[in-house]
Amino acid sequence: MTTAGHCLCRKTGWEFEGEASWGCYCHCDDCRRNCAAPVVAWVGVPLENFKWRGATPNTFESSPGVRRYFCGTCGSPLGFEASHYPGAMHVYAASLADPATFTPEFHLNNKSRLPWLKMDDDLPKHEGTLFQTSDEAGQGD
Ligand SMILES: [Zn+2]
Numbered sequence: 001m002t003t004a005g006h007c008l009c010r011k012t013g014w015e016f017e018g019e020a021s022w023g024c025y026c027h028c029d030d031c032r033r034n035c036a037a038p039v040v041a042w043v044g045v046p047l048e049n050f051k052w053r054g055a056t057p058n059t060f061e062s063s064p065g066v067r068r069y070f071c072g073t074c075g076s077p078l079g080f081e082a083s084h085y086p087g088a089m090h091v092y093a094a095s096l097a098d099p100a101t102f103t104p105e106f107h108l109n110n111k112s113r114l115p116w117l118k119m120d121d122d123l124p125k126h127e128g129t130l131f132q133t134s135d136e137a138g139q140g141d
């Protein structure tokens with residue numbers, strides 16, 4: 001099975017084979033600002049099954065070891081790769097060819113969730129990332 005996605009202008013896209021690793025929401029300030037959106041939905045993909053399509057995306061290092069990919073023409077955010085998530089590409093769920101197929105499984109950085117954003121699902125809500133205890137939860141990525 002091939003799953004694909006693309007940016008607003010469709011010049012840059014991506015695809016992966018097989019199953020996604022997971023789907024989640026991230027409430028960190030970096031993801032929020034990167035998309036100018038109150039919350040960002042992510043699909044985790046094994047890097048070995050992932051490839052870019054069309055025009056090569058541009059990258060921005062949002063913090064040390066964190067690369068965010070975006071379309072050089074329309075600016076749409078497309079992907080995220082980080083040294084603390086080795087072997088994984090993360091793509092923005094809203095860039096899926098059919099975003100309705102996305103299934104969120106948990107929230108990350110719930111500690112940073114905007115107070116006016118009401119999400120009344122029953123999904124697990126991690127205060128930080130998957131690798132932080134709630135005491136360390138802070139900034140983001
Ligand atoms: Zn584009």
Ligand SMILES: [Zn+2]
Nearest residue numbers: 026028031141
């Ligand atoms: Zn984030």
